[in-house]
Amino acid sequence: MTARVGVVTFPGSLDDRDALRAVKLAGAEPVALWHRDKDLHQVDAVVLPGGFSYGDYLRAGAISRFSPVMETIIEQARGGMPVLGICNGFQVLTESHLLPGAMLRNNHLHFVCKDQKLRVENNGTAWTSDYAPGQEIMIPLKNMDGRFTADRRTIDELEAEGRVVFRYLDGNPNGSIDDIAGITNAAGNVVGLMPHPEHAVDPIVGTGGTDGTGFFTSILKRLVNA
Amino acid sequence: MTLDTVKNAEQTPDVELPWAALGLKEDEYLRIREILGRRPTGAELAMYSVMWSEHCSYKSSKVHLRQFGEKAPQSDAMLVGIGENAGVVDVGQGYAVTFKIESHNHPSYVEPYQGAATGVGGIVRDIISMGARPVAVMDPLRFGAPDHPDTKRVLPGVVAGIGGYGNCLGLPNIGGEVVFDSCYQGNPLVNALAVGVMKHEDIHLAKASGAGNKVVLYGARTGGDGIGGASILASETFEGGTPTKRPAVQVGDPFQEKLLIECTLEAFRAQLVVGIQDLGAAGLSCATSELASNGSGGMRCDLDDVPLRDNTLTPEEILMSESQERMCAVVEPEKVDAFLAICEKWDVTATVIGEVTDGDRLEIFWHGEKIVDVDPRTVAHDGPVYERPYHRPSWQDALQADAPTAERLARPASGDELRAAVLQLVGSVNQADKSWITSQYDRFVLGNTVLAMPEDSGMIRVDESTNLGVAIATDGNGRYTKLDPYTGSQLALAEAYRNVAATGAKPLAVSDCLNFGSPEDPEVMWQFAEATRGLADGCLELGTPVTGGNVSLYNQTGTEAIHPTPVVAVLGVIDDVTRRTPMAFAEEGQLVYLLGTTEDELGGSAWAQVAHDHLGGLPPKLDLDREKLLAEILIAASRDGMIDAAHDLSDGGLIQALVESALKGEQGIRLIVPDGLDAFVFLFSESTGRAIVSVPRSEELRFTEMCGVRGLPATRIGVVDGDVIELQGQFTLPLAELREANTGVIEALLA
Numbered sequence: 006m007t008a009r010v011g012v013v014t015f016p017g018s019l020d021d022r023d024a025l026r027a028v029k030l031a032g033a034e035p036v037a038l039w040h041r042d043k044d045l046h047q048v049d050a051v052v053l054p055g056g057f058s059y060g061d062y063l064r065a066g067a068i069s070r071f072s073p074v075m076e077t078i079i080e081q082a083r084g085g086m087p088v089l090g091i092c093n094g095f096q097v098l099t100e101s102h103l104l105p106g107a108m109l110r111n112n113h114l115h116f117v118c119k120d121q122k123l124r125v126e127n128n129g130t131a132w133t134s135d136y137a138p139g140q141e142i143m144i145p146l147k148n149m150d151g152r153f154t155a156d157r158r159t160i161d162e163l164e165a166e167g168r169v170v171f172r173y174l175d176g177n178p179n180g181s182i183d184d185i186a187g188i189t190n191a192a193g194n195v196v197g198l199m200p201h202p203e204h205a206v207d208p209i210v211g212t213g214g215t216d217g218t219g220f221f222t223s224i225l226k227r228l229v230n231a
Numbered sequence: 232m233t234l235d236t237v238k239n240a241e242q243t244p245d246v247e248l249p250w251a252a253l254g255l256k257e258d259e260y261l262r263i264r265e266i267l268g269r270r271p272t273g274a275e276l277a278m279y280s281v282m283w284s285e286h287c288s289y290k291s292s293k294v295h296l297r298q299f300g301e302k303a304p305q306s307d308a309m310l311v312g313i314g315e316n317a318g319v320v321d322v323g324q325g326y327a328v329t330f331k332i333e334s335h336n337h338p339s340y341v342e343p344y345q346g347a348a349t350g351v352g353g354i355v356r357d358i359i360s361m362g363a364r365p366v367a368v369m370d371p372l373r374f375g376a377p378d379h380p381d382t383k384r385v386l387p388g389v390v391a392g393i394g395g396y397g398n399c400l401g402l403p404n405i406g407g408e409v410v411f412d413s414c415y416q417g418n419p420l421v422n423a424l425a426v427g428v429m430k431h432e433d434i435h436l437a438k439a440s441g442a443g444n445k446v447v448l449y450g451a452r453t454g455g456d457g458i459g460g461a462s463i464l465a466s467e468t469f470e471g472g473t474p475t476k477r478p479a480v481q482v483g484d485p486f487q488e489k490l491l492i493e494c495t496l497e498a499f500r501a502q503l504v505v506g507i508q509d510l511g512a513a514g515l516s517c518a519t520s521e522l523a524s525n526g527s528g529g530m531r532c533d534l535d536d537v538p539l540r541d542n543t544l545t546p547e548e549i550l551m552s553e554s555q556e557r558m559c560a561v562v563e564p565e566k567v568d569a570f571l572a573i574c575e576k577w578d579v580t581a582t583v584i585g586e587v588t589d590g591d592r593l594e595i596f597w598h599g600e601k602i603v604d605v606d607p608r609t610v611a612h613d614g615p616v617y618e619r620p621y622h623r624p625s626w627q628d629a630l631q632a633d634a635p636t637a638e639r640l641a642r643p644a645s646g647d648e649l650r651a652a653v654l655q656l657v658g659s660v661n662q663a664d665k666s667w668i669t670s671q672y673d674r675f676v677l678g679n680t681v682l683a684m685p686e687d688s689g690m691i692r693v694d695e696s697t698n699l700g701v702a703i704a705t706d707g708n709g710r711y712t713k714l715d716p717y718t719g720s721q722l723a724l725a726e727a728y729r730n731v732a733a734t735g736a737k738p739l740a741v742s743d744c745l746n747f748g749s750p751e752d753p754e755v756m757w758q759f760a761e762a763t764r765g766l767a768d769g770c771l772e773l774g775t776p777v778t779g780g781n782v783s784l785y786n787q788t789g790t791e792a793i794h795p796t797p798v799v800a801v802l803g804v805i806d807d808v809t810r811r812t813p814m815a816f817a818e819e820g821q822l823v824y825l826l827g828t829t830e831d832e833l834g835g836s837a838w839a840q841v842a843h844d845h846l847g848g849l850p851p852k853l854d855l856d857r858e859k860l861l862a863e864i865l866i867a868a869s870r871d872g873m874i875d876a877a878h879d880l881s882d883g884g885l886i887q888a889l890v891e892s893a894l895k896g897e898q899g900i901r902l903i904v905p906d907g908l909d910a911f912v913f914l915f916s917e918s919t920g921r922a923i924v925s926v927p928r929s930e931e932l933r934f935t936e937m938c939g940v941r942g943l944p945a946t947r948i949g950v951v952d953g954d955v956i957e958l959q960g961q962f963t964l965p966l967a968e969l970r971e972a973n974t975g976v977i978e979a980l981l982a
Contacts, residue, residue, distance in 0.1 A: 016578055019401030019487050023678035055676075057399040060486025115673045116394045147398070147673045153825075204675040209809050211693060212677050 008228035011038040011048035013078070013094075015069045019056030019204055020091065027203040029053070031221030033228070036189055040072040049228045050087035050131070052179035053094025055147075055201055064098030065108060065150045067129075087224055088175040088195045092148055095197030097189070104188055104197045105163070106155035111148070112180030120147035120212045121200050122174040126229055127167050130193040130210050133229050142216035144200040151199040153181040153188070156226060163188055171198050232318040234546075235273040236600040237273070244270050245935050247669055250377035253280035258616055266609045274432050274595065274602040277547040278314055278652025285784055289496045291750035292782040295760050298767035299777040306776045309738045311434060311436075315355045317427075318778020322804040324699050327434060329361045330422050330426040332371075332705065333739045333745040334783035338481070339421035341386025348396035348483040349457075352555050355400065356509035357487065360558070362435035362485040363427025366677060366690050370423055371705045371798045374414030375402060375405055377660040377980050382411070392483075393423075396672040399485035400492075403680045404672035405689025408798075409706055410659050414709065417788035419450040419697040422744045422798050423793070427704055428693050433499060436447035438506040438559040439526035439561040442589035444523070446532060446565065450557040450582035451575050452492050453538040457553025459670050465866060470521055487579075488554040495558060503562055503570045510557040515739075516550045516610070518559040519585075520593055523607035525560070529592045530607065532585030548628035558706060561587060570601040613733045621756035631714060633847030635833045640843045643912050649910060650962035652842060654972045656915070657890050662883045662974035664894075681808045685891065687730040692808050700808035704801055706732035707746075708882060709794030710835040711850035716761035720797040723770035725858045725919055726881050727801035728773060732862030735812045735869030735924055736803030741770055743799050750784045758795040759784075766777030766797060772855045775801060812869045814878040815896030816925050816951045821875060823949040824883065824898055825863060826938065827921030831912050837883040838915040863875045864943050873926065873934040880921040886914040888923055890969055893956055902949035910961055924955055 012024040012034045025035040036048050045051065060069035069075065075097070082088045082103050090098035100103040111117060120143050125136040136142070155163070160182055163169050171187035179199070187198025202217030204210075239244075250260040253276065263271050263279050271279060285291060300312070310327050311319035335350025351368055370393050375382045397404050402425070439446065454473075467627035499505050506517045506526065515537070518614035523530035526594045534546050544552070549843070562570045567583060574581035593610070595603035633639075644651040655661055665685065674683040681700055682690035706726040712719025724741065732740045743766060748755040770777055780800075786793045806812060816823070833839055834848030868874040876896070878888045894899055904910045926934050938945035957963045 017399070017489055019489075019676050023676075025680060056401060057486060057489075060399060061482070062486070115391070116398055116673075118398075118670050118673050118675065138243060145675045147675060189844055195677075203677065209677070209698070210678055224660075 007032065007034050008050065008225055009034045009036050009048045010224065011036040011045055013038045013040060013041045013053055013074055015058035015072060017060055018054050019057055020201060021054040023203040024052045024091065025053040028204050028205045031047060031219065031222065032196050032227050035088040038074055040074050042068065042072045043077045045077050045081065050175055050224050053088065053090040053097050053114060055092035058093055058097065066100040069097045070100040079103060082195050083191060085194050089132050089220065091136065091201055091203065092199055095199060096150065098195060098197040100225050102194050104190055105151040105159045106153055108150045108203055109151050109152040109154050111152055111207060113223045116149045117178050118136065118147040121178060122221045123171045123200060125153035126172055127170045127189065130170055130189045130196050132196045132220050132223050133170060134227060135223040143175060143205065143212055143214050144202055144217055145204040148198040152184045157170065157180065170196055234597065234600055234602065236602055237272055240270050240272045246270065248273065248276050250276060250280065253277065254284055255280050259283060262615065263556060265610050266375045272602050273547050274550055275605055276553045278520065278603065279518040281516050281551055282610045283614040287513050289782055290615045291617050291619050291784060292759065293616050294413065294618055295763040298763060300766040303776045304453065304774045306774065309776055309778065312778060316418045317361050317784065318740065318742065319361060320370065320778060320802060322693065322699065322701060324694060324697060326528040326693055326699065327429050327431050328426060328701050328802065329358055330424065330703065330802050330919045331357055331779050332422055332424040332742045333781040334744050334746060335421045335423060336418060336746065336783050336786055339389055340385065340419050342415065343385045344392035345482050345550055345851065347392030347421050348387040349481045349555050350421055351396045352483045352488050353511045354423045354425040355402065356511060358425045358427035359492055360435065360507050362433040363429040364496055365402055365425050365492065367405045367689060368402045368423065368425045369405060369689060369703060369705055371707065372407065373410050373412065373415040373420035373796060375419060376413040377411045380417055381416065383981055384461065388729050389419065389421055389491040390668050390671055396483055398945060399675050400489050403674045403681040403683065404692065405674055405680060406703065407684065409665050409668055412709065412794065413855065414794045418793050420796060422706060424800050426701065428445060435499065435504060435507050439522040439530055439587045440528065441505060441526050441563065441576045442587055444505055444587040445567050445583045446530060446563050446564050446585040446587065447560045447562050447570060448557065448584045449560065449579055451484060451487050451554055452538045452580060453539040453549055454550065454554045455544060455548060455554050458548055458551045466831065481553045481555050483555045485932045490577045490579050491556055491558060494579045497671050498570055499572065501569060503624050504560050505563060506561040507661065508559045510559060510960065512553060512937055513549065514552045522559060522561060523593045524586065529588040530585060530588035532677040533595045534595060536584045538580050538582055538676055562897065570684065579782060584898055606769045608819050614615045618851040619750050619756045621760050622755035623757050628692045630847055631849055634846055635839045635848050635874065640839060640845055646961035649914065650964060653886050653914065653964060656841050656883055656887060656893040657840060657969060658972035658976060658978065662837055662887055664974045665813050665977065667977040677915065681811055682734055682813065686814050687733040688807065690734055690737065690808060690811055691847055693745045698807045698809055700805045702731045702734050702736035704806060705798055706730065707798035708798050709796040710840065710846055712850065713763060713794040713846065714835050714850045716758040716795050716946040717765035718756060718853055719795065721777055721853050721953055722761040722850055722919060723797050723799040724769045724773065725853055725855065726879065727799045727839060728775065728858060729879045731801050731803035731867045733812065733879045735810055737866055738775050738803040738804040738862065739778045740879060741775050741799060743777060743797060745782045746786055746793065746796040747784055748787035752792065755792050762795055762797045769855060773859060788815045810869050812874060812877045812925045814876060816876050816892045816894050816898040816900065817896045818875060819898060819917055819951055821925040821927055821951045822931055822947055823951060824924050824926055825921065825946045825948045826924060826943055827857065828885065828918060828944050829908060829916050829921065830917045830918050832916050834913065836917045851917050852918045853919055859922050860941060860943050861922060864938060867937065868924065868934060871930050872922040873930040876925040876929060878923050880923065882915050882917060884915045889956065892923065894926065894965060894970055894973060895964065898951050899955045900932050900949045901952050901959065903959050905946050905948060910958065950969045
């Protein structure tokens with residue numbers, strides 16, 4: 006058997022097709038989900054893709070968070086369904102309070118697009134089990150509002166509980182607190198990060214590497230073995 | 232205020248109309264009266280004035296542009312030629328590719344962010360109008376002097392605008408150019424290219440046929456922005472001083488455009504569209520008159536049905552508005568509901584504003600009164616055509632005589648002098664690393680970017696299962712073109728052609744953006760005539776037809792015109808993108824070969840500019856047969872795995888290319904000057920028809936034999952090794968020192 010992994014398209018989602026492709030390349034069954042449809046079509050996990058949903062108007066992720074599909078996703082994520090938020094998807098997750106913190110404008114005030122080195126700090130989540138602890142990976146980063154922030158107590162809690170999943174290496178590209186690139190919830194089923202693993206699954210395009218494939222093989226193994 | 236209806240115009244023939252303020256000349260106004268047999272209404276005058284503007288009608292350039300059709304080479308690849316929204320090229324496997332380059336120069340000076348942003352938006356809508364999914368954009372840019380305070384206003388705004396729009400729209404930006412020269416101070420050039428992919432059967436054209444079919448306006452609501460953008464802003468010379476034309480610049484909403492792309496492509500897939508036209512320059516005036524004049528019947532529209540964001544707009548303003556993110560589709564009546572449903576799905580406002588009639592008139596109504604009644608052809612296609620006078624500039628001979636010979640311009644001779652000259656060149660703003668700019672553009676989105684800047688061409692995978700791909704490069708050298716416009720435009724063509732071949736793709740077709748000064752200046756017009764003739768002749772010889780493009784005139788402030796700057800985009804196809812050739816020297820021990828012939832050619836060179844601030848002499852000679860041969864060798868070597876890296880030689884010459892390939896691959900090179908060449912000429916000459924390649928030792932014999940048999944000079948000049956660039960007996964330059972000189976230059980300018 007295989008697993009069904011849904012990818013939500015909001016108005017303004019841009020990397021939805023890339024995420025569907027990454028799911029497929031990993032061997033899972035990709036399922037396109039529509040923001041207006043509350044029905045998740047029996048998917049076992051969900052990816053909230055990158056982009057500029059609703060043009061990032063008001064605040065990145067602030068409008069998408071109220072879409073019908075998010076009602077179901079929020080409910081099922083609290084029940085343990087794995088959810089991965091990439092870039093704009095991470096912003097939707099913090100706006101939905103499935104993950105703590107928020108994203109500010111990059112400290113240099115420019116959009117930045119680059120190959121970014123990360124360290125996998127926690128391979129115990131639903132989306133990172135195929136990585137070794139401390140593994141260094143190269144994943145494209147591209148955003149305007151990527152500076153993760155939270156109050157000190159939340160940061161201390163995240164650090165203490167090992168919930169910082171990814172950290173930027175070789176220079177912080179946006180000024181995020183403690184070089185944080187991605188985090189998870191306490192249960193480890195919801196993960197959000199700013200870099201784009203779906204752009205690092207095919208050696209001929211993107212960074213020219215496949216360091217992002219592990220996200221999608223991790224979830225496949227977990228779902229198939231569940 | 233009384234409404235100026237057709238009836239009113241008939242009854243009041245002597246009313247004075249503001250034709251001059253709308254940019255029309257007196258004889259043009261009289262011609263409109265003659266066509267109509269009466270005075271135009273205010274709305275008709277608005278339509279004619281925008282559609283007959285230089286920007287929309289090409290009235291000064293048309294007589295020269297005809298050569299692109301007359302001299303077009305035989306090509307099996309052309310599916311749709313000049314005249315449609317964009318040309319379409321067959322790339323095999325049932326795929327067609329459409330691409331086009333356009334200017335958004337004037338608005339980008341007045342309001343850099345929105346000017347540049349809407350330039351991206353406009354060219355992307357041209358691509359959607361053909362039925363294609365846009366897959367990438369590129370931006371060739373020209374700015375004024377790097378140390379001029381206004382460059383600090385224009386450059387960051389333009390870059391943020393391109394990024395802000397393109398990134399949000401979700402199209403990878405895969406290349407372009409950035410050039411600084413004080414001649415662009417008051418007239419920066421912001422050209423935008425977009426490329427789209429479709430299946431052959433999905434090609435759509437801008438025409439309204441079939442009486443009873445509905446005209447649907449969809450996308451953003453119409454506002455007061457951009458009124459007169461094309462006619463006033465893009466069709467007149469800037470006077471010195473502060474820009475005052477800000478209200479004529481449009482404001483873009485990339486989110487709306489993203490929805491428009493998805494909605495339009497879905498409507499195409501469902502076969503709901505008979506004809507389609509985007510609303511760009513001249514807005515609704517253009518869309519209605521072009522759709523109607525290209526179709527078989529007439530058209531009737533009701534402006535009361537146009538959704539407005541400002542309900543105080545007059546009908547004239549509605550017709551002239553250049554509000555962005557709008558499209559016009561012609562839909563069969565029984566399919567209108569399905570079309571509107573798709574628009575609703577994507578939250579796109581859509582309204583039926585009229586229908587195709589079986590007459591031959593375009594009639595537009597406001598509050599039930601007829602305010603426009605014209606033959607649409609007279610608006611869209613029968614604009615004035617000028618045979619502008621032109622003559623060779625009086626200063627041209629003196630400029631060409633001022634050649635940068637060794638006697639006139641001191642050349643570095645010793646190893647230390649050469650070393651210093653290399654550092655000065657690679658650290659100069661035009662030769663420096665541009666990643667401060669390009670890292671503000673998303674190059675990954677859509678997941679098919681095989682190559683992006685600073686590679687010689689951008690490359691996009693078209694089909695994941697077969698690895699079919701396309702490559703595109705844009706080039707233009709205003710300095711060369713100033714020295715000799717005929718050769719200059721051919722050099723731009725040759726460079727883009729070479730860049731495409733350097734990545735392993737076969738060049739197929741051309742789109743051009745011709746940026747010049749005022750056509751009313753006979754010397755500028757001569758530059759235009761010569762450059763156009765050169766480009767048409769060059770395309771014929773290379774077998775790459777011009778599929779479309781854009782002319783931008785009046786790029787001058789007062790009497791100071793920009794350098795004539797034809798920017799040429801070449802599109803190529805590659806059967807297997809996994810065979811592409813990158814520019815970086817990646818493997819130690821590989822052999823570096825220089826392909827082509829190097830002569831003492833420094834006229835218009837980067838070295839002459841950087842070392843002596845000199846522009847004179849003649850540009851490098853061009854041999855298009857040699858360019859073809861070089862391209863064939865580069866493509867064959869890529870396909871058969873004989874080379875691991877290739878980089879085209881252009882401005883800055885050999886040393887610039889070597890430094891770029893070395894820094895990108897983080898590999899040094901040990902170099903020797905070939906017998907019979909002067910070290911300075913070897914390093915800095917800009918002779919054309921050249922490239923460097925790195926060849927694995929196991930492939931050396933096969934590669935050199937191929938070059939020998941085909942008659943292409945291939946000279947072994949070094950080996951990839953270590954972490955320095957060493958020119959034997961002359962100098963050693965550590966990569967770290969080169970990187971230090973080559974990077975951070977743009978940041979430092981803007982700091």
